[in-house]
Amino acid sequence: MDLGNFASLHFFCPELLLTTATLLIVLVDLVIIDGAYLGAVALITSAGALLLIGVEPASEGAWLFHRMIVYDSFAVFFRVLIALAAVVAVWMSMGSAEVRRCAQGEYYAIVLASTLGMFLMAESANLLMAYLSLEIVSLTSYVLTGILRNNRRSQEAALKYLIYGGVASGTMIYGMSWLYGIAGSLDFVAINHALFAASGVPPLTVFIALVLILAGLGYKVASVPFHMWAPDVYEGAPIPITTFLAIGSKAAGFALLTRFFYPGISRLDVGGGWTALSGVEWPQLLLVVCIITMTLGNLAALQQDNLKRLLAYSSIAQAGYALMGFVLLSNDGLRAMLVYLFAYYVMDAGAFLVVMIVANATGREDMGAYRGLAWRGGAVPAIALAIFLLSLTGIPATIGFIGKFYVFAAAIRERFYVLALIGILNSVVSLYYYMSPVRAMFLGQPEEGAQPIAIGAWNYSLMGLLAFATIALGLYPPPVIAFAARSLHFFAGTS
Amino acid sequence: MEHPVTTDLVRWIVLLPLLGAAINFLFGATLQKRFGKRVISFLGCGAVLAAFAIALYTLFAMLALAPDRRFMLDDLWRWFDVGGLKLDIAFWLDPLSIVMVLIITGVGGLIHIYSTDYMHDDASYWRFFGWLNLFTFAMLVLVLGDNLWLMFVGWEGVGLCSFALIGFWYTDLVNTNAGNKAFIVNRIGDLAFVVAIYALFAGLGAVGHPTLVIREVARYAPALAGARGYLGLPMVTFVTLMLFLGATGKSAQIPLHVWLPDAMAGPTPVSALIHAATMVTAGVYMVARLNFLYSMAPATMLVVATVGALTAFLAATVGVTQTDIKRVLAYSTISQLGYMFVGVGVGAYAAGVFHLMTHAFFKACLFLGAGSVIHALGGEQDMRKMGALRHKMPLTFVTFFAATLAICGVPPFAGFMSKDEIIWRAYAHGHFVIWALLWAGAGVTAFYMFRQVYMTFFGDFRGTPEQDHHVHEAPSAMAFVLVALAILSTVGGFAMLPGFIAPFAPFERFLDPVFNSDATRQVFASGLHDRSLETLFAGLSLLAVAAGWLLADLTYRQGVLSAARMSEFAGGVFYRLSFGKYRIDEFYRAAFLAPYLKLANAAAWFDGHIIDGVVNFAASMTVVGAWLAGLFDSYIVDGLVNFTSKATLAAGGRLRRLQTGSINGYLYGILAAVMVILLVRAIARV
């Protein structure tokens, strides 16, 4: 049903909570000097948002705010994922040495604002709302990247991010303007009807518009060829923010990408497959993008010495694996993508967390810091990082394997043999660089004068939780699968 | 063959030596340390002699049975039952195997007793008796095995024991090399043996009776008559030929005889027991046991006879020039085995087995006599440093001389009855060339045997003074054994008198039930049975022996002819050939061993470098993306070996350089990407 503004608020509680919390933190920060507990407020807020999503009234779908926002199970899935990402990011920030040095109030307020933007990205039903939410997330991310006052790396990363983001989103809006011109409306459902109308549309123009829009969405998801910014920004930004970008904004990017490309400009057939616009070869384009993303991500990561940069390329490659589900044009593929994104969230957050722990203790992010880590008191983080990296490789009994298994199963079901083979070979190659830190930690001898690693209980608990989740969900994945299966419902209700 | 008497006594003949070996191996060292060597010798000899007693008892039990029902079966347990191959661990006793058992346990027992004195001052005394007992066990399994695989277990078991006993004094590498050589050459023979069994099993399976139990094979053998075999030969011929090739390995016939002379590196009782009396005769026993198969393959019979004759003659010629007392006897053994193979090769199986028995007696006596001489001279084995020992060692001399007369075939000694029977049978079955070889061989045998006697016991002592001082007669145990064997060598011959003297041949009659397959009877009947011709040929062979004896007497006892001048005869080529053992050892090493070692090293290098390099290449498929870039610099720098892992890493490195860090570069990335996409689409559309 099509709700007015006030009626929609009923379904909008988590977002409202986030807004009020952001404002509250800004006000409190003005009044009080010492903002130590502001982090706790942010943590409670994001956790509260997660709870509220759970508590929301079950409904098979609704338009909110006069068709600007759509509330359906697909949106719920991503809001849960993003809320989890926010919880992890804030939890890490409270334990991070870097964040402790910058202004707490501004930091946490902007993080919550960014979370809000991601929520909106996941549920936007209108080109305008898509652009607006994307810009909110981008702008907040530029600031968060550059939040470390006099740190050259962070400043430079923020500048690059800003310029790249600006150009990419500008290109996107230009593309959207053409699409608006063709379809005559900003609303996804209207665009869909216009594109599939009997009179037909100029395919070349639509293709150009899609390519330009893809620049914006591709940049957000950091898929090749719009990934150039990612390695530098991931390395420059403080680790909690890098994590937030890697798991939060990337998930939101996938949500928007899926909502735009699937319910937006293609049609669901009866058998669970999707058909794209005739003459507009965006599926083939994205297939090529997916293959290059995987291969380039893995190849470039082979010789990285800085762990953050290695994880940056690894997250590009992981985006490639998730795209594998996306390009299959079938519900099975999308379900596999959702499972993969959830798996990616757990293992990537864990990996960045351990990198942060080591960075906190040694202040270094290169492989040297990890040499012989297991033998000088760092056995637990070493084992945890090993679990996360093996999960990223796709070794069984971890959630990473379940994710990869589903994506390959879907690819083979849809007869994309070459794609499955390339994916498989990529995961074998990825073993080499995922194993290099593990080899350094376990097989290498600690450098002389390397002191043992001290881990605060705060980070220890999160690490334990994520490691347990990686193994437990790897051994018993049905809950994740059921959750993904349930949430593949795009509301395009007529009323 | 049909309804054997089931018994559970035969198993003890086999198990007692095994028990002896087990106790010696496991507890021998401690027993010897605490209670001295008496316990070991009591245990070792006791086990074999007890087996001998049981064997005697079963012999009488068998004689009590009707002649055509003298078969006993002792079935222990199911060995394995897989895909039509149902075999039990079972021991089959029939006249042939009881004869062999009696030889093994009888002569073996005597040699055990002899060893108690001979090895008396050797530290690992217990290990020697352990291996001797294990050898007796393995030989008994070979002889009593109910199926071909159990026979093969014994077959290789004796190979193992001969390896261990040849290399008994393992501290000196020459002995261990001899041991290795023996085992590996035997194994080459065993390869043919095993291939024959596979072919036989396949052949029998094809005609519907897949079995390897010997008596069942005998029952279904006629069905194989027409079957096609391999290498273009009929099945029966192929199987028997391969089995014979296996026998040449074990019984040291040409071409696989090279290991026996080197086997003399072992202690003398070992040479006597294994390389004279029992193991080397295994080949003859096998051919006799499978007579029903061999008789169906005349071609193989001819091959067996010819190889036997050739070996007999050539080995004898080599024996003539040897100077080591044991090597002479070794070549003599090879030669006598040649005779036995001729016997079974022409179809006179009984004669072959009879010669096997008599040979066991006199050859064991000769070896033990030589042992006593070596023992007396403190390990000296070179005949040129001996002489005039008959005064100091009369008993050894007398027994040695009696055995020499036996081996040369001088009546009434055993050799005359057995060897001449074979020589006659050779002619009787129409093989004139083979007869000639055997006849000449008999002469040469006489020459080298008497040469040995004269060089050792006659003339003047050529050894060192303290050797001369140290010489003493054989101690009591050795003396008793020598006498016993000498008596057997003289009396043994009467068990089977040649036809022209008297129709008295109980030995042959005793073995008839074994050789009663109609093919065997038909082959045996085809020979001549002319009494007068037989007496003529007996005279002829006696003539050859006399000639040989006279020649040896003239050169070595009376010194009328000088051995040296004889060796230059015809430029010394014959001498060099004979002394150098026809260069067969060197030929094998050059033709087979050296190239194989080179090939093995090449394989290892190939495996380490090429396979590793190529497989790494296939394993790390990441080359696809960066083929050109990676190929160029890494190939030049590292070459093929680590080419692939370098190419992968280079690919990563190259992609990193794209990330220049300049923002303008990145923005170009967007523009370039959009342009490329549109370009590709335009091209694809057209």
Place this chain on the structure above:
Amino acid sequence: MAHPLTLITFIPLIGMILILAAPAGLVRWYKWIAVASAAAQLVIAAWLYTNFNTGTVAMQFTERYSWIGAYHIYYFMGVDGISISMVLLTALICFIAVFSSFSIDRAEKGYYALLMLLDTGMMGVFVALDFFLFYIFWEVMLLPMYFLIGIWGGPRREYAAIKFFLYTLLGSVLILLAMLALYYYGAVPTFDMTQLAAHSSSYTIGFQRIVWIALFIGFAIKIPAFPFHTWLPDAHVEAPTAISVILAGVLLKMGTYGILRVNFAILPAATHELAWLLLGLIGTINIVYGAMCAMAQKDFKKLVAYSSISHMGYVMLGLASFTAAGINGAVLQMFNHGTITAMLFLLVGVIYDRTHHREIDGFGGLAQSMPIYAGITGFAFFAALGLPGLSAFISEVLVLIGAWQLHPIMTTLGAATAILTAGYLLWCFQRIYLGPLNEKYAALPDLSAREIFMLLPLAAIVIMLGVYPHAILVLLNTSLVHLNQGVLAVATGPALPLH
């Protein structure tokens, strides 16, 4: 006993958790927890052996619970003739490997924990009947091996460890693809191997060929078959003794077990068509090539590694013979090779622990300083070269007598290699144990009680199976004959085109 298979698989895992939970530094605790769990496994294995019904072809002691409903994945465990011998072998070898680990002196806690995880992985592979569960255990077993070789190995351990991991991972991803293909293109979408085997006729021959080859490569890397074997010598040389024992004793059998359980059962038509070329020919190459390389080795452990390659070649030849004798011989050879090679590696370990080097020419005349050790090694060497009366002889004979009908040339080559094997083994025995005593090692202590305790059971089994192989063969026969008939039933062309 309820749920025997789940127990036998997961007791080591419980052991691992106990070890990790145990306070640091209590090495004695780790050792006895490991021994206890291995002993428990052995007891259950013995129980399985006694209660195993040799008459039926059906799966026994089965347990089946739904695991991931969405993809018809079940937690399905069971044992039949093919896998029972492997379960017994794994339990035995792990029990002995735990004892041989007592000489490890670095980070024992991590070592024993990984050892237990490896044990669970291996046992799981042999009892799993759901392809997905099989694959999970297959990869879980891979991980501890990497760390065990990588951390406690020899000088070039890192290279050997990563090489082992990459080779086997490549193999296993091919198996993953094949598994998915079987799942989607079969008559009924399932991962249950018994179901897949039942519906094996629903796959077209073209499809069967591709999947068969992919599976074969995946399993061949593990055997190791000829072109993919170069990881084995490196892994063996660098691995600590206990891990070498497990690697040679159990891990190599997973390849051939996989081929039997998957290739033969689920793709019989392709098996009949391709087996003679890929299994038979490559098996023969394995036999001859392994023996030749062994001849030229300077390192004692590498020599034993290459001898393993040669012996596993017999297993492949046996599988390719399509006769009851051949297949039974192959599975018996897997068992025998497990026990004999375990003995050989333990013996290499004895020398390595004492002298810290393994060059064959560096020793000499050790029989004089260590008579018992030389005696047992002599016994092991003769068992390895297939001396009749010992276990390897029975399996080699069965393999060759089975393979004769179809491939007389290959069988002759296989039998001829017995000579080469005798050659390199006796030559190696002579250079190390016989000849004059190398004075450097005059004072070496002979075998300790612990070492003897490890070697004796293996020696006893080698003798027992030589004299009474029926004990194991009776377990295998019914299932293997049924499997073989399954393959022959769908045979179209002649098994050996060039015959």
Place this chain on the structure above:
Amino acid sequence: MVNGLTLNDFLILGLAVFLLGVYCVLTRRNAIGILMGIELILNAANINYIAFSFFGGGGANYDGQVFAIFVIMLAAAEAVIGLAIILAIYQNLRTIDVGAAETLSG
């Protein structure tokens, strides 16, 4: 209708401004220059929106113009943040040349 201008004229103008913006972004080494380029791109999009909204078929279709307003607002926000970051870099490096900020690479 408006003194002879048609939809295509506006689209061409929009495309021209867009290409100028892209050119400006690619060639400028000065950070602020790049920001201006971004502004040009955004305004090109605005031109398109307003043109499509005005010439669009059917009744009064103001979505385009609403979009334009939002674009202007967000462009302003972006400019603010951009200048703030450039100011911070200027304090560190004493230059706003984009080439100087290339430590992060590889």
